[in-house]
Amino acid sequence: MSDLRDPSKIRVVFMGTPDVALPVLDALSNEGYQIIGVYTRRDRRAGRGRQMAESPVKTLALERGIPVFQPASLRSDEAARAKLIELNPDVIVVAAYGLFLPSEILELPPLGCLNIHPSLLPRHRGPSPVTTAILEGDAETGVSLMKLDEGMDSGPILAQRPSPIGEDENTESLTSRLFEIGSQLLIKILPDWADDKINAVPQDDSRVTITR
Structure with missing residues (x-):
């Protein structure tokens, strides 16, 4: 390497x-x-x-x-x-x-393969986490930096960053903001991950929710 x-x-x-x-x-x-x-x-x-x-x-x-x-x-x-x-x-x-x-x-x-997912996993796995968070009235969402496995958004988590959902935010604006946050999180975490200073944490399967 x-x-x-x-x-x-x-x-x-x-x-x-x-x-x-x-x-x-x-x-x-x-x-x-x-x-x-x-x-x-x-x-x-x-x-x-x-x-x-x-x-x-x-x-x-x-x-x-x-x-x-x-x-x-x-x-x-x-x-x-x-x-x-x-x-x-x-x-x-x-x-x-x-x-x-x-x-x-x-x-x-x-x-590994590191994925930026716009929710606080294991909540809102799947293809529409941002829309679902808004429709369900979540006060808060966030970004998860995770290592991909063969499941759907089920891999272990390197880091997360929560963020409140603004009253006027829609799917488009919130998605854009979350990926901005995700880019910052990736740059912060990747050096320590590469240097073996971070352990990825398995998700709690008892708290999983799935979006459609």
């Missing part, structure tokens, strides 16, 4: 797609981590003209000169998995990517 005392020697693969993931990629880049590849969803038709549009994460990665990969699947595409294995990352950071990571990839990086 690379020299973990120097961010520029830590090989990072970032996986994300929408604009809410941009602060995470931006923070990793600004901290000097060696971002060896960005994985994002494929270009899609969008807008009234149905023109092909690239994801916000792809746009930023190309602006920064970072190689971009857009497999349709990592589960069924053997060539895509082989390419990711060839990149040999020390850590994979995931923020609103949108594709399932098979066990072969989860086990690849020595520092």
Whole structure:
């Protein structure tokens, strides 16, 4: 593994797609981590003209000169998995990517696959944690930095940061704010995680709630 005392020697693969993931990629880049590849969803038709549009994460990665990969699947595409294995990352950071990571990839990086999830796990696992928190009238939500396993948002937690939900916040504004918080949390925690100073804590399965 690379020299973990120097961010520029830590090989990072970032996986994300929408604009809410941009602060995470931006923070990793600004901290000097060696971002060896960005994985994002494929270009899609969008807008009234149905023109092909690239994801916000792809746009930023190309602006920064970072190689971009857009497999349709990592589960069924053997060539895509082989390419990711060839990149040999020390850590994979995931923020609103949108594709399932098979066990072969989860086990690849020595520092694991770290995911930013916009809720205080184990509450609100699943695809719509922010909307559910608002609809259920939660006074508080937050961000969890977790190590992905083969379950749905069920991996052990490295760190969490709570945040109150503002009266005027909606799903879009709250999601954006939580990923901003998540980017700061990642940058704070990643050096200690890389230096083996943090133990990931298993989630309490008795407190799990699932969103749809």
